[in-house]
Amino acid sequence: MPIMLNRHSSVPLYRQLVNALREDIVSGALAANYKLPPERELAERLGVNRATVLQAYQQLKSEGLIASHVGRGTFVCASDDRQGGAPPWQILFSDYSNRFTYHDIAAADQAQRAPNAIDFATGSQNPADIPDDLLRDVSIRAFESADFHGTQESPIEGFPQLRELLADHMTRRGVRCDADNVMVLSGAEQGLDLCVRAFVNPGDCVLVEQSTFFPALQAFRSADARVIGVPIDEHGMRTDLLDGYCKRFHPKLIFTIPTFQNPSGATMPLHRRRELVETAMRYQCLVIEDDPYGELCYGERLAEGPTDALASGKPRRPRELTPLKGMENAGYVIYLSTFSKTVTPGLRTGWLVADSHVIARIAALRRMIDQHTSSSSQLICMELLSSGRIGRHIGRLCEIYGHRRDLMLDALHRYAPEGMRWNTPLGGYYLWARLPDGLRAARLLDDARHAGVTFMPGDMFAVDEDDSSHIRLNFVRPDSRQIEPGIRLLCDTIAETEQSADGHGGER
Numbered sequence: 001m002p003i004m005l006n007r008h009s010s011v012p013l014y015r016q017l018v019n020a021l022r023e024d025i026v027s028g029a030l031a032a033n034y035k036l037p038p039e040r041e042l043a044e045r046l047g048v049n050r051a052t053v054l055q056a057y058q059q060l061k062s063e064g065l066i067a068s069h070v071g072r073g074t075f076v077c078a079s080d081d082r083q084g085g086a087p088p089w090q091i092l093f094s095d096y097s098n099r100f101t102y103h104d105i106a107a108a109d110q111a112q113r114a115p116n117a118i119d120f121a122t123g124s125q126n127p128a129d130i131p132d133d134l135l136r137d138v139s140i141r142a143f144e145s146a147d148f149h150g151t152q153e154s155p156i157e158g159f160p161q162l163r164e165l166l167a168d169h170m171t172r173r174g175v176r177c178d179a180d181n182v183m184v185l186s187g188a189e190q191g192l193d194l195c196v197r198a199f200v201n202p203g204d205c206v207l208v209e210q211s212t213f214f215p216a217l218q219a220f221r222s223a224d225a226r227v228i229g230v231p232i233d234e235h236g237m238r239t240d241l242l243d244g245y246c247k248r249f250h251p252k253l254i255f256t257i258p259t260f261q262n263p264s265g266a267t268m269p270l271h272r273r274r275e276l277v278e279t280a281m282r283y284q285c286l287v288i289e290d291d292p293y294g295e296l297c298y299g300e301r302l303a304e305g306p307t308d309a310l311a312s313g314k315p316r317r318p319r320e321l322t323p324l325k326g327m328e329n330a331g332y333v334i335y336l337s338t339f340s341k342t343v344t345p346g347l348r349t350g351w352l353v354a355d356s357h358v359i360a361r362i363a364a365l366r367r368m369i370d371q372h373t374s375s376s377s378q379l380i381c382m383e384l385l386s387s388g389r390i391g392r393h394i395g396r397l398c399e400i401y402g403h404r405r406d407l408m409l410d411a412l413h414r415y416a417p418e419g420m421r422w423n424t425p426l427g428g429y430y431l432w433a434r435l436p437d438g439l440r441a442a443r444l445l446d447d448a449r450h451a452g453v454t455f456m457p458g459d460m461f462a463v464d465e466d467d468s469s470h471i472r473l474n475f476v477r478p479d480s481r482q483i484e485p486g487i488r489l490l491c492d493t494i495a496e497t498e499q500s501a502d503g504h505g506g507e508r
């Protein structure tokens with residue numbers, strides 16, 4: 001029974017063992033009634049933990065491929081034993097789907113699903129901030145004034161007028177491009193999926209920020225990429241280390257969220273942006289720049305207090321940092337953004353900026369999945385952009401969200417227990433906090449949900465699944481009145497959880 005496990009693969013060892021044994025059983029190489037080695041013996045032979053073998057055997061039992069008999073051992077079942085019953089899902093699902101880690105989705109759902117709790121967990125805006133009146137108004141205008149009907153089919157890359165408007169919008173933001181360089185998407189996440197299909201082969205190395213948007217991790221892992229995390233600090237990816245990572249791992253892609261990063265809220269300063277782009281070009285490595293939050297910038301805390309700024313009605317938005325895409329014109333950076341964070345995720349409209357030949361390739365791949373972004377959503381976005389109303393709406397959001405960010409910072413300063421640290425995000429949705437030493441985010445989450453407040457544990461975003469010391473707090477999700485009581489509740493829970501952990505022999 002020769003089994004080879006690859007320790008460098010992104011596929012967990014237990015799953016490699018399941019795959020190898022399953023293949024042998026199904027092909028008949030391991031005949032019915034063959035006695036498998038005891039767990040401990042196989043673990044020693046393969047140089048893995050006994051738990052790895054145990055997990056693999058349990059999986060194969062659930063598939064009806066093997067069975068244990070007390071006192072006799074574990075045996076391969078005859079194929080007849082496997083007929084009928086429930087479908088053997090693990091075999092029926094593709095390797096692509098099996099590589100997906102569903103527990104992340106379940107954990108995210110669990111963090112978000114706490115009725116009546118103050119919600120710092122969910123990664124979207126407060127439904128009350130969706131600009132209903134604006135959307136109603138622009139929808140009516142869009143459908144009235146269009147030379148074509150809302151139900152008309154769109155070209156796969158999007159309506160030419162919308163591509164033009166987005167190209168102008170990006171040019172104003174420092175990314176000079178034409179309509180040919182823009183593709184309208186059904187959300188930025190679709191763009192990510194299409195880039196993975198277009199560029200990533202199994203085994204290709206992808207560099208990401210050490211903590212990153214977990215659907216991106218899922219997308220790369222499902223494609224069987226080797227995902228390596230580059231350390232981050234309060235200014236985002238440590239680009240000073242990037243040359244070493246590129247030399248050692250020869251990445252095909254660098255995935256980055258340089259502005260108001262999810263989950264850390266960090267923003268890369270100009271010199272790091274330059275260093276990232278230059279390093280990528282030196283190693284002929286593509287960069288996917290995911291930028292859903294870049295326009296939501298609040299700058300430093302408002303000097304004279306947030307309420308005054310709101311009352312004055314004068315938006316005082318700091319200057320945006322140029323996206324990476326605006327720093328090169330050789331085509332190494334592929335840019336993604338979306339209306340999900342500035343208008344509503346329900347529009348399902350995002351966009352990609354890249355060389356036109358990349359767009360042609362991605363459009364061909366997209367034809368297999370969805371023909372184009374909803375024409376109605378595109379019409380609405382066209383009206384939002386052409387009327388200039390989106391700019392005013394985003395200006396207003398920046399005032400409101402900057403105020404909520406300040407409320408959260410104030411509450412943390414007031415209530416945070418000793419040993420807790422956090423950053424001051426200059427925009428976006430998220431604040432990243434480090435828990436007092438030894439406290440684990442997952443353990444805290446149970447207590448916090450019980451107490452009536454939720455957050456997203458850092459483990460969700462960690463490349464190596466071991467960042468239990470950080471939590472992500474969405475400061476735009478709750479309404480302003482909930483922030484101070486929510487943070488106080490959270491901080492009290494942290495103190496209580498710390499104490500009870502000490503009371504239980506320090507087990508955390």
Ligand SMILES: Cc1ncc(COP(=O)(O)O)c(C=O)c1O
Nearest residue numbers: 123187188189213262338340350
């Ligand atoms: C970094 C990042 N990229 C992409 C998305 C998803 O965008 P969309 O709704 O346009 O697919 C999100 C949403 O949370 C995000 O945080």
